[in-house]
Amino acid sequence: MKKIGIILILLALSFGCTELMKRVAVKELEFNLKRVSLVDYDLSTMTLKIDLDAYNPNDIDAVIDRLDYSFYINEKNAANGTTARKETVKAGKEKIVSTTLRINYLSLGVAILEAVKDKKADFRMEGTVFVETPVGAITFPIELFYP
Numbered sequence: 001m002k003k004i005g006i007i008l009i010l011l012a013l014s015f016g017c018t019e020l021m022k023r024v025a026v027k028e029l030e031f032n033l034k035r036v037s038l039v040d041y042d043l044s045t046m047t048l049k050i051d052l053d054a055y056n057p058n059d060i061d062a063v064i065d066r067l068d069y070s071f072y073i074n075e076k077n078a079a080n081g082t083t084a085r086k087e088t089v090k091a092g093k094e095k096i097v098s099t100t101l102r103i104n105y106l107s108l109g110v111a112i113l114e115a116v117k118d119k120k121a122d123f124r125m126e127g128t129v130f131v132e133t134p135v136g137a138i139t140f141p142i143e144l145f146y147p
Contacts, residue, residue, distance in 0.1 A: 029062055029089060029129075030055040033144035034096065036123050045104050050125070052097045052144070056089040063088050064097070065137075069127030071101055076111035078103045122147070 035051040050071065056062045067083045079101045089095045105112055115121035123146040131138040 028056070028058050029064070030057065031142050031144055033123060033125055033146040036146055039100060044106070045102055048101045048103065050099050050101060052099075052125075053094055054087070054089045054097055055094045056091055059091050061088050061090050063131070064129055065132045066130040067097070067099075067127050067142075068130070069099075069125050071103075072124040072126075073103075073108060073121050074111040074115055075122070075124070076108050078108055078111075 032053040032055075033050070034053040035049075037049045037051075039047040039049050041047070048071075052067075054062075054064070064083075064087045066086075068080075069082070070080050071078050081099055081101050083097060083099045087095065087097050125142075125144045125146075127142050127144075129140045129142060131140075
């Protein structure tokens, strides 16, 4: 516990207190997998647009530097991706963070056939939110479900 306090003090001194608070505020964000929509498809792949709803209950803006994730369709890993741009979620507000995925049908095997047959699919996203600091990245795990 003493180490964490020392690290936070060093971060505050080197990074600026307000900027550090914006970074740490990310831990309190509430994420929801809001929408999964088909953008394009061909004989071997499909492109999905993934919309994440990030709500910031804090009284300070929160900064997401990056989100790395794995996306699952019917519990089968469909693709891995990252949001490569920094996003700021204003205090007390929601923000939609979007990303696109290109999925090869062969990587899904039976899961894609079941989704087409049943006209229904369950989606899950596991990821890590990255907050960059001068002494390295702070990470927070997330797991989201849709519907």
